[in-house]
Amino acid sequence: MQSRTPAARSGRPRSTAADTAILAATRAALVELGWSKLTLQDVATRAGVAKTTLYRRWAGKNELVVDAVAELFDELRLPDLGSLAADIEGVVLQFAAILARPEAKSGLMAVVAESTRDDALRERIRCSIVERQKRLVLEGRARAQTRGELPAEPDPEQAARTADLIFDVVAGAVVHRTLVSAEPADGEWVRSFTRVLLVGLAGAEQDS
Amino acid sequence: MQSRTPAARSGRPRSTAADTAILAATRAALVELGWSKLTLQDVATRAGVAKTTLYRRWAGKNELVVDAVAELFDELRLPDLGSLAADIEGVVLQFAAILARPEAKSGLMAVVAESTRDDALRERIRCSIVERQKRLVLEGRARAQTRGELPAEPDPEQAARTADLIFDVVAGAVVHRTLVSAEPADGEWVRSFTRVLLVGLAGAEQDS
Amino acid sequence: MQSRTPAARSGRPRSTAADTAILAATRAALVELGWSKLTLQDVATRAGVAKTTLYRRWAGKNELVVDAVAELFDELRLPDLGSLAADIEGVVLQFAAILARPEAKSGLMAVVAESTRDDALRERIRCSIVERQKRLVLEGRARAQTRGELPAEPDPEQAARTADLIFDVVAGAVVHRTLVSAEPADGEWVRSFTRVLLVGLAGAEQDS
Amino acid sequence: MQSRTPAARSGRPRSTAADTAILAATRAALVELGWSKLTLQDVATRAGVAKTTLYRRWAGKNELVVDAVAELFDELRLPDLGSLAADIEGVVLQFAAILARPEAKSGLMAVVAESTRDDALRERIRCSIVERQKRLVLEGRARAQTRGELPAEPDPEQAARTADLIFDVVAGAVVHRTLVSAEPADGEWVRSFTRVLLVGLAGAEQDS
DNA sequence: CGCTAATCGAGACGGTACGTCCGGTCTTGCA
DNA sequence: TGCAAGACCGGACGTACCGTCTCGATTAGCG
Secondary structure, three states: OOOOOOOOOOOOOOOHHHHHHHHHHHHHHHHHHOOOOOOHHHHHHHHOOOHHHHHHHOOOHHHHHHHHHHHHHHHOOOOOOOOHHHHHHHHHHHHHHHHHOHHHHHHHHHHHHHHOOOHHHHHHHHHHHHHHHHHHHHHHHHHHHHHOOOOOOOOHHHHHHHHHHHHHHHHHHHHHHHHHOOOOOOHHHHHHHHHHHHHHHHHHHHHO | OOOOOOOOOOOOOOOHHHHHHHHHHHHHHHHHHHHHHOOHHHHHHHHOOOHHHHHHHOOOHHHHHHHHHHHHHHHOOOOOOOOHHHHHHHHHHHHHHHHHOHHHHHHHHHHHHHHOOOHHHHHHHHHHHHHHHHHHHHHHHHHHHHHOOOOOOOOHHHHHHHHHHHHHHHHHHHHHHHHHOOOOOOHHHHHHHHHHHHHHHHHHHHHO | OOOOOOOOOOOOOOOHHHHHHHHHHHHHHHHHHOOOOOOHHHHHHHHOOOHHHHHHHOOOHHHHHHHHHHHHHHHOOOOOOOOHHHHHHHHHHHHHHHHHOHHHHHHHHHHHHHHOOOHHHHHHHHHHHHHHHHHHHHHHHHHHHHHOOOOOOOOHHHHHHHHHHHHHHHHHHHHHHHHHOOOOOOHHHHHHHHHHHHHHHHHHHHHO | OOOOOOOOOOOOOOOHHHHHHHHHHHHHHHHHHHHHHOOHHHHHHHHOOOHHHHHHHOOOHHHHHHHHHHHHHHHOOOOOOOOHHHHHHHHHHHHHHHHHOHHHHHHHHHHHHHHOOOHHHHHHHHHHHHHHHHHHHHHHHHHHHHHOOOOOOOOHHHHHHHHHHHHHHHHHHHHHHHHHOOOOOOHHHHHHHHHHHHHHHHHHHHHO
């Protein structure tokens, strides 16, 4: 993360166990207390670590929570369920399941809110969280093209725009359903949403 | 807002001008400082008001910001541009324009984040902000049905589910585009999005 | 202390009881913990006061301790025991008794040490502590001149120099005996010291 | 200092140059920063030494500063100026000159203050600093007796008491003049003080 | 038209978290 | 084994903000 030089220079090296413990403690604190009542001192105590160790590795609450929440999205996988619709439904359900967890709910929107005034933080969110998700969109399209469900996209720029649009629609809809409407993004909702999305994309494709 | 008793009991009544000044000051502070650095003392000073006056009317930072941001959405209107597609594009553009303003960006996501752990706050957001937007979806559908662009919906429960889905998709996509992807929801994007949405809804309708 | 204007302007006035409680708590903490382990948070807790209240009234540990210790010297009185020698012995014994108390021992030298690098602090010490003591020297000499034990001093500048010398010798000797040599400045020692001082002053007077 | 075994046991022996460098660095830091802002890390850096090396040789800040300041008093010598009065004036002037140096001012009172709650520290101060000074009093008296300026003291216990008194008066007066009154102990002041002291001692002697 | 009661500006108050700094201890690898 | 480097735990620092409180000074409307 912070030092790409594998040749650790001198002095006592940083404890790698501490990183793991700190991020886990951060998620536990998010579950119990939520973002606004989360204290760095409390995280440090839960992790069995001094507050200074925290500040040595992260610039502040925001950066720490981004990394802690980002790990939640590591388990996202593109399932191979035989058809594009089923694959999408599967991945959207996984995404919804993660968002339903309180550590994600509490932390994610808060750091997004902070990122509106902090470009470095937004970049960190993009790298740690967003890109990890967007990759699934690209993989899913490639697999669908292999299967012959989608035609090859001749214009790469147009392809990127479409991928961005899909991503904003999918992520945005699930987030809004979960956090703002506070309704569960369950199987039924995901099926309805996926059908609208796929039909819309197919139709919009041939129109243009 | 808080006292429905029009029969003001006795003593000096509350200054109505103060409310206006406070909400305006809150928005100004949001623009300059953002959510996390906004101080109630600072808002009070900008509004030329004592801090106590603030606490006499709002329970805290969250409630104050909800009301301040809610006023931004008062100007949302469903335009009559002749077709369903044009109407939707128009209203989505308006919504995107509001979200692009820094006072909305800074404040909205923050209170949504807080609302994940505060049911009263979520209810306040729903009443003050969300319902105000969802009404446009219903109005738009009614007008389209009048025009004959959409068939009358026989099942009212199914109609409500569809309206909720539309609302989550529209609001979620615009918010995600604006705040997470940090790209402008401009005319081109809105046209692409609207086409996908309308085609998808139409197609999904027939299938079911 | 800080505002001589009796016309308290506006806002809630400062609690006068707090000052008393804080200074007493400071002395108690000095007794138990000594200067270097004394914590402002601990003082605040003992006084039943918030830490912020402390910082609102004193700039830091040094200033607080100066005021707390200064009150100890309020009880110094010039006794009227009939002769210059007896009066001096009496006041030196009082001074030694105060210095023997742990709250004075711990605090006094520490703030003097700090004052070597902080002119404002030195001035505060001079006003609050030193001048209060030096006044006794002047009173004692005036009384002795009234009694006819000492001749009237014709040169006022020379008189001031002598008073300063007396003060440095008396205070310095008692402090050094108590804190550095760590021996009690008891009656015997005080008698020996006083005799040397008075004989020396009388003799030096004639010589010049 | 702490390891008296001259037969260095095994492994790398301790660098003797380091001690010198550390004590010099401590004095330099005292001059620049004063006691309270002096940092062991800063001393180590100035001395080109690791912090661990420091802690291997001294128990803490207090002990280090005592040793650093003690070296300043090594240069005190009893001059032979022909008469008791001149000798005393000379040694008092030397003492005053050392106390006027900022590294002494800053450090000395601070460790004395600490010593009020730390017996081991007081003992260290007595051995390293006080005894070194008190020896001069004894030497001076012996020389004066050789010269015939002072009678031989028959009672050794009384002699010790008198020496202690002299020492407390001299050291105390100079310290108080320099640190508390913050006035220079210059030639004129020293002459006045010495005259009072000698006359007093002579007079008190014959009285008893 | 003066009483009465709630409001207002001001600012001190008890708390709590912040981010920084330092004291001492420990764990590395090199000499 | 000593040593430089530096990470580690613990704890105090001084600051800032929150939400409450206590002042004296205004204001309405009711009597």
